[in-house]
Amino acid sequence: xxxxxxxxxxxxxxxxxxxxxxxxxxxxxxxxxxxxxxxxxxxxxxxxxxxxxxxxxxxxxxxxxxxxxxxxxxxxxxxxxxxxxxxxxxxxxxxxxxxxxxxxxxxxxxxxxxxxxxxxxxxxxxxxxxxxxxxxxxxxxxxxxxxxxxxxxxxxxxxxxxxxxxxxxxxxxxxxxxxxxxxxxxxxxxxxxxxxx
Amino acid sequence: xxxxxxxxxxxxxxxxxxxxxxxxxxxxxxxxxxxxxxxxxxxxxxxxxxxxxxxxxxxxxxxxxxxxxxxxxxxxxxxxxxxxxxxxxxxxxxxxxxxxxxxxxxxxxxxxxxxxxxxxxxxxxxxxxxxxxxxxxxxxxxxxxxxxxxxxxxxxxxxxxxxxxxxxxxxxxxxxxxxxxxxxxxxxxxxxxxxxx
Numbered sequence: 001x002x003x004x005x006x007x008x009x010x011x012x013x014x015x016x017x018x019x020x021x022x023x024x025x026x027x028x029x030x031x032x033x034x035x036x037x038x039x040x041x042x043x044x045x046x047x048x049x050x051x052x053x054x055x056x057x058x059x060x061x062x063x064x065x066x067x068x069x070x071x072x073x074x075x076x077x078x079x080x081x082x083x084x085x086x087x088x089x090x091x092x093x094x095x096x097x098x099x100x101x102x103x104x105x106x107x108x109x110x111x112x113x114x115x116x117x118x119x120x121x122x123x124x125x126x127x128x129x130x131x132x133x134x135x136x137x138x139x140x141x142x143x144x145x146x147x148x149x150x151x152x153x154x155x156x157x158x159x160x161x162x163x164x165x166x167x168x169x170x171x172x173x174x175x176x177x178x179x180x181x182x183x184x185x186x187x188x189x190x191x192x193x194x195x196x197x
Numbered sequence: 198x199x200x201x202x203x204x205x206x207x208x209x210x211x212x213x214x215x216x217x218x219x220x221x222x223x224x225x226x227x228x229x230x231x232x233x234x235x236x237x238x239x240x241x242x243x244x245x246x247x248x249x250x251x252x253x254x255x256x257x258x259x260x261x262x263x264x265x266x267x268x269x270x271x272x273x274x275x276x277x278x279x280x281x282x283x284x285x286x287x288x289x290x291x292x293x294x295x296x297x298x299x300x301x302x303x304x305x306x307x308x309x310x311x312x313x314x315x316x317x318x319x320x321x322x323x324x325x326x327x328x329x330x331x332x333x334x335x336x337x338x339x340x341x342x343x344x345x346x347x348x349x350x351x352x353x354x355x356x357x358x359x360x361x362x363x364x365x366x367x368x369x370x371x372x373x374x375x376x377x378x379x380x381x382x383x384x385x386x387x388x389x390x391x392x393x394x
Contacts, residue, residue, distance in 0.1 A: 001298070001312060002312060002313070002344045002345065002346065003344070003345040004300075004310075004316075004317075004342040004343060004344055004345065005342065005343055005345055005348065006303055006340055006341065006342050007341050007342075007343055007354075008340070008341065009242070009243050009337070009338050009339050009340055009341065010243050010338065010341055011237040011239075011240060011243040011244070011245065011338060012316060012318055012338070012341040012343075013214055013216070013235065013236070013237050013245050013267060013269075013318065014214065014269065014356065014361060015212060015214055015361055015363040015372055016214060016236065016237060017210055017211065017212055017213060017236075019210070036237070037236065037237045037238060037239075037240075038210065038236055039210070039213065039214070039234065039235055039236020039237070039238075039246060040208040040210050040213060040233070040234045040236070040248070041234060041236075041246060041248045041328060041331065041333050042208075042234075042248060042328040042329050042330055042331045042333070043208060043234075043329075043330045043331060044329050044330040045206070045328075045329050046206050046207050046208040047208070047328055047329070048208065048210050049236060049238060049246055049333075051237070051238045051239060070210065072210075072211065075376055078376045078377055079377065079381070079382045080382070082377055082379065082380065082381055082382040082383075083382040083383065085379065086379075086380055086382065086383055087383070101198070103201075106203050113201075115198060115199060116199070119201075119209065120201075121209055121210065127326075129324075129335075131238060131239040131242075131244055131335070132239050132240075132241050132242050132244070133239055133240045133241040134238065134239045134240060136238050136239070136246075136335075138326075138328070138333075140206070141206050141207065141208060141209070142206055143203055143205070143206055144203065144204050144205065144206065144207055144209040145201040145202065145203050145204075146201060146202055146204055146209075147199045147200070147201055148199065148200040148201065148202055149199065151202065157204075157366075159211065159365050159366050159368070164211060164212055164365065165376055166212040166363050166372060168356050168361065168372065169354075169356050170378055170379045171356070171375050171377070171378050171379075172375065172376040172377045172378070172379075173372045173373060173374065173375055173376065174372075174373035174374055174375075174376050175212055175363060175365065175370045175371075175372065175373060176370060176371035176372060176373030176374075177370065177371055177373075178368050178369065178370055178371075179272055179275045179362055179369040179370065179371050180275055180276065180279055180368070180369045181367055181368050181369070182279065182282065182283075182367045182368070182369075183279065183283055184276070184279055185276045185277070185279035185280040185283065186279075186280065186283055186284070
């Protein structure tokens with residue numbers, strides 16, 4: 001039997017998503033910030049959470065505008081994503097510095113999407129909670145946009161082709177092969193065969 | 198420039214964590230439930246969120262006991278994890294059915310950890326919010342336990358050796374190679390070399 005060692009209380013959940021959050025006040029330079037403290041919190045209505053420190057430039061923009069985009073991160077976007085996590089929008093125009101293109105987000109007024117992202121979610125803040133180091137923004141996902149090239153002929157989406165990156169304790173890790181699909185542990189031999197397992 | 202197609206509002210965030218949540222009422226059979234609607238919400242205090250439907254057996258247990266474990270999922274645990282997401286503890290003793298071993302969790306009274314997990318978090322519920330289909334449990338991480346075999350000689354932890362699995366729209370996906378580390382986009386050549394990049 002495996003033995004365990006305690007390492008103290010620390011946010012050791014993994015893997016985590018890592019995303020580029022886009023936001024902007026009307027008429028101002030749009031900003032990007034990297035977020036790994038994010039997750040799905042509800043299916044109906046579809047909602048996600050995003051946690052930000054009060055000191056972050058984007059924190060005030062979310063508070064003032066109540067909207068943001070969540071842009072999924074491909075391997076190609078990983079370096080830009082890291083940059084957006086270590087530099088502040090107070091010092092640098094991140095879209096310009098990284099050669100990224102802001103795009104209007106369906107369902108939102110001002111928050112820009114990243115045209116180079118494989119997909120992005122348009123989000124509206126519904127509630128904010130102060131938890132400690134971070135404030136928790138609970139937001140409804142009002143629209144989802146997926147790059148045209150990721151649709152198969154039958155209209156389904158090929159997420160493997162997005163070459164997505166996750167976050168594991170300070171490291172950006174590529175996603176590898178499929179281990180299974182939801183329900184595979186109880187699926188019939190026919191279903192397993194149909195799904196290529 | 199890439200074109201986008203909208204697919205409607207849906208919780209399209211990915212990759213997501215997928216974990217085994219352990220819980221138990223005093224003197225009753227412990228239960229396990231699979232959760233992908235989870236994420237870190239605060240660093241200090243360390244907190245995570247878990248969302249569950251009210252209809253879930255574990256929902257009532259969390260409400261009554263205020264505690265649970267979050268067990269990380271390795272490739273080896275993936276099939277058991279899928280099973281715990283499609284079967285109810287009302288019908289089956291999941292620990293027994295899957296040959297998993299419940300383990301006392303440091304800092305908790307009743308919620309069991311999974312002895313076969315590479316690592317687990319002991320969590321205490323601080324707040325619950327009704328969002329719609331799911332209730333959101335905000336919990337403090339009071340302790341983290343990591344399998345003895347994942348520590349390097351210098352005391353650091355080798356997360357790559359845990360062979361963790363993430364969740365991408367109905368598929369369990371293995372984690373692949375490192376793409377970068379936090380700060381690599383602005384690191385010096387010496388730092389990159391030291392970190393093996």
